Amino acid sequence: MATIETSTQAAAKRWASEYPELGSEPIPVEPLVSPRYFELEKERLFKRVWLNVGHLASDCPSPGEYFVKEIEACDASVLVIHGRDGKVRAFHNVCSHRGNRLVYEQRGKAKNYLTCNFHGWTYDLEGRLAGVMDEGGFADLDKPCLGLTPLATDTWKGLIFVNFDPEPAETLASYLGPLIAEFEDRPLERVQRMWHYQVVEDANWKVAMDAQNELYHLPILGPVHAAVADLYTMSEEGYARFTTFKRFGPLHTLWGTAQNPEFEPSGLMALLFAKAPPPKLEMPTRGGIFDYYVLFPNTVLVLLADQVVHYNFWPEAHDRVRWDIFQYVVEPETAAELWYAHYWKAKIRDVVSEDIASHEMVHAGLAQRAKRTFVLQDEEIQIRNFHKAVHSYVDPAEVGA
């Protein structure tokens, strides 16, 4: 097993000494279990920040294509349309006549118009009201003002973001800040979405985020976690270690880790490693093998040299979260390469399968309110950053924490 030069003692101070502003105090439990706190998060956080709702090349690559995203944390159904003019726009999925959901299906392609199935009002692909059935029956219908209600929409690296604030406090570029420069050498357009798993868990969305925000649990949580831990650089004592942790402004973060140079694959992995052609893409990684970016609040991009894993954690209630897991690879050209992509799909599925129980059991434990706070060690610093960011939108004191 490879080691890095940090004793347990030094490790205890490594990130804390680099980021003293993050402190070392315990984290209050109440914001993770309080229905009231979730209501405040909806109004002050989710309805005020940029949220990643889709991926252009996968969800609506050509004009006329559209998709719907249910965002319970914003009390909304969102309709994203690739307009005939090539621009992607998001709208409240609500007809201007009587408030019917304009689109019921999850996705589709329209030639020129979207039609409400209640009274047949039609909208063009830029969201303008185009047609009203029996229009003469309406008094003073102001059609130019009766288009779909738009949401601020922007894209970055092929990802589609919306903001529910009618006048967003900042642009998407300003919100992402130094992440923009950080991703300049990452050609995300070279990989394409292959797999999408979704799982609904009985846990607060922050519990699910926290569990993914550290490596401390890696050798312990389950058999596939332990196997994956062997791929990475560990301390002399066999503890998982970040090789990098970085903040991008107060909200977004990165942790990364390096490959264990002594790792020896076995079983099917050994066979596939021996047979697979050299990677067609060598994206730089800051950690060495594996970079884990949190795009606050609920998006994660996991970058490896030739694949990307992309998460969205969508809170459905204070104690329920819908976890979207997307995986992107370089397009397979042969059936063997497709087989290999399936191997990685299954590996990631099996790792995160082991996480589900811990998300739900941690939530259940916290909801028991046996503890008012929980404590974090230095290798869990990304969790500390995450909660500090959430607390900057909603003060835990408002729920008595």
Next chain:
Amino acid sequence: MSAKAAERSKQLPARFAELQRFEEWIQWEDEARVQKHVGADVEELAAFYDAMLARAGEIWDYLAEVRLADGLRAEDEALLVLAITFAEISDGVEYYSPDSTAAVDMPRFKALHDSVFGWQRR
């Protein structure tokens, strides 16, 4: 299983005829493969895994000559799907056996992709 999946041939290329005895593992839908996996006991899973691993190098070499852009012959697609199932159950044998065959929550994942060709052909 969709009607379309049910009609597909499970006949493997002749050189892999000895693996035809595992044709029940040739399932086009994610959910069907998962059900087959979690319905199998440790011994059944190991027998499938061992037989597949013994031929896995040959399967790779064969599938590496099959270009997706050309479209797949039925027997090649059957072999690919068998190989996919093998990849999906491999952690069950390598890491979970003999105590179990999978993480208990694994069947909770809903697959929103095409089960064989991925998102673009969902």
